[in-house]
Amino acid sequence: MDRRQQKTRAAIFxxxxxxxxxxxxxxxxxxxxxxxxxxxRATFYAHFGTKDDLLKALCEELFGHIVGSAMDCTHTHGLxxxxxxxxxxxxxxxxxxxxxxxxxxGLLSCESSEIFLRYFKDSLNELIQELFVNRDRKTGAAVxxxxxxxxxxxSFVEMVLWWIRGRMKQTPEELDRYFRAVIEPIL
Amino acid sequence: MDRRQQKTRAAIFxxxxxxxxxxxxxxxxxxxxxxxxxxxRATFYAHFGTKDDLLKALCEELFGHIVGSAMDCTHTHGLxxxxxxxxxxxxxxxxxxxxxxxxxxGLLSCESSEIFLRYFKDSLNELIQELFVNRDRKTGAAVxxxxxxxxxxxSFVEMVLWWIRGRMKQTPEELDRYFRAVIEPIL
DNA sequence: ATAATAGTGAACAGATTGTTCGTTATTATA
DNA sequence: TATAATAACGAACAATCTGTTCACTATTAT
Numbered sequence: 001m002d003r004r005q006q007k008t009r010a011a012i013f014x015x016x017x018x019x020x021x022x023x024x025x026x027x028x029x030x031x032x033x034x035x036x037x038x039x040x041r042a043t044f045y046a047h048f049g050t051k052d053d054l055l056k057a058l059c060e061e062l063f064g065h066i067v068g069s070a071m072d073c074t075h076t077h078g079l080x081x082x083x084x085x086x087x088x089x090x091x092x093x094x095x096x097x098x099x100x101x102x103x104x105x106g107l108l109s110c111e112s113s114e115i116f117l118r119y120f121k122d123s124l125n126e127l128i129q130e131l132f133v134n135r136d137r138k139t140g141a142a143v144x145x146x147x148x149x150x151x152x153x154x155s156f157v158e159m160v161l162w163w164i165r166g167r168m169k170q171t172p173e174e175l176d177r178y179f180r181a182v183i184e185p186i187l
Numbered sequence: 188m189d190r191r192q193q194k195t196r197a198a199i200f201x202x203x204x205x206x207x208x209x210x211x212x213x214x215x216x217x218x219x220x221x222x223x224x225x226x227x228r229a230t231f232y233a234h235f236g237t238k239d240d241l242l243k244a245l246c247e248e249l250f251g252h253i254v255g256s257a258m259d260c261t262h263t264h265g266l267x268x269x270x271x272x273x274x275x276x277x278x279x280x281x282x283x284x285x286x287x288x289x290x291x292x293g294l295l296s297c298e299s300s301e302i303f304l305r306y307f308k309d310s311l312n313e314l315i316q317e318l319f320v321n322r323d324r325k326t327g328a329a330v331x332x333x334x335x336x337x338x339x340x341x342s343f344v345e346m347v348l349w350w351i352r353g354r355m356k357q358t359p360e361e362l363d364r365y366f367r368a369v370i371e372p373i374l
Numbered sequence: 375a376t377a378a379t380a381g382t383g384a385a386c387a388g389a390t391t392g393t394t395c396g397t398t399a400t401t402a403t404a
Numbered sequence: 405t406a407t408a409a410t411a412a413c414g415a416a417c418a419a420t421c422t423g424t425t426c427a428c429t430a431t432t433a434t
Contacts, residue, residue, distance in 0.1 A: 001401095001402090002402085003400085004399090004401075004411055005410095005411070008411085026213055026239075029389085029390060029391090030390075030391070030392090031390065031391085039412080039413090040413045040414060041392085041393095042395095043412050043413075045391095045393075046411075050391095114301045114304075114305050117301075118301050142364075143364075143365045143368050143369065147346075148369070151345070154341065154342060154344075154345025155338060157341075157345075158308075158341025158342070158344075158345065159334075159338065159341070177329075177330075178329075178330045178331075178334050181329045182338050186369045186373075188433090189379070189432065189433085190431085190432075191379085191430090192380070195380085216422090217421075217422070226382095227382050228422095228423085228424095229381075229382075229383080229426095230380075232422095232423065232424075233380075233381080236423095237422095237423090377432105378433080378434100379430100380429100380431075380432090381428105381430075381431090382427105382429070383426105383427100383428090383429105384425105385424105385425085385426090386424080387424095388421105388422085389421080390420080391419080391421095392417100392419095394415105394416085395414105395416095396413105396414100396415100397412105398411100398412085398414105399411085399413090401408105401409085401410070402408090402410090403408090404405100
């Protein structure tokens with residue numbers, strides 16, 4: 001609502017992500033954040049109860065956004081007509097990542113990437129769960145459905161990590177092919 | 188060498204793992220560790236330069252042990268004749284986990300499990316890499332080998348996390364079946 | 375027996391945290 | 405435009421934590 005709130009919130013987010021590119025989450029102090037954001041100490045604590053709260057808020061904003069967009073895309077096709085329709089939700093997600101919306105790659109490739117990957121996977125889980133509802137399963141009941149959902153979201157996240165750590169030498173389309181090669185045989 | 192060193196080292200490890208069961212890694216202070224271990228402040232810093240060093244040392248000891256044993260098992264069969272030969276390395280690993288050697292489950296199920304999972308996965312990667320060397324790959328070159336290795340170790344670790352978070356209702360043998368069901372089709 | 379090694383306990387400056395409070399600036403709205 | 409509500413400021417605070425130092429004591433290996 002209040003423009004001032006949005007400004008400080010954005011400034012804190014910006015400072016925080018900037019610091020994450022330099023050092024691990026654990027070593028970042030509130031002091032550094034407010035210095036970088038040029039914001040009063042009391043102001044920080046008026047917005048976020050703790051550093052962990054800030055982390056959580058940032059993750060929700062980022063991953064909620066990216067996964068939400070993927071969800072919209074699969075539900076209402078044609079909405080993104082201005083962009084080449086991706087071959088799969090996974091490809092869509094990877095392209096989103098490569099475009100580096102809100103410097104999301106910075107977070108996933110920083111020293112504390114594991115923390116962000118967990119949030120990412122949680123969001124992914126919801127997405128994939130939904131995809132399964134609208135889909136006939138061809139597989140017999142060899143494995144429970146929630147095992148399968150976890151396997152897919154887990155593999156995807158681990159693949160993204162592998163991709164980033166390898167300096168992202170593959171294109172999203174290439175990665176998508178790999179991923180489908182290891183996932184589709186079991187669907 | 189010196190018995191005193193081993194004792195304090197063990198006391199610190201014990202105190203640390205105990206605290207991890209209660210609170211997240213980030214919230215644990217050196218102060219609490221030395222209080223719980225009943226060890227002088229200077230002593231702690233004589234052993235570990237920092238809290239992160241302690242974490243690393245613990246992980247190396249634990250995962251090096253469990254994965255190393257799995258590696259031995261696959262190399263020299265019959266060594267573990269006193270125990271029912273497990274159907275696969277994965278089953279072997281899962282059984283080891285369930286036995287909760289050195290309270291390894293406590294670490295993997297605590298609030299900071301992500302940190303430990305990363306170390307676990309690193310160790311696993313080496314193991315699986317080795318397994319691939321001694322094995323003919325049936326798959327075509329649809330996906331690169333290191334992608335595949337990462338996919339397998341990543342999936343395994345994510346499965347363990349799923350297992351633990353679901354309160355470990357499945358037996359290691361059951362889990363092993365699931366895992367082979369999603370992995371063997373692509374080998 | 376003795377020299378080397380490890381642990382003790384206290385003290386330390388410096389940094390970090392989370393909170394409080396009076397003051398100032400910005401915003402919404404009447 | 406006037407005014408009341410809201411947000412940020414900045415300075416200060418006690419409490420805690422960190423990492424290091426030092427003189428002293430206990431244990432260990434040889």
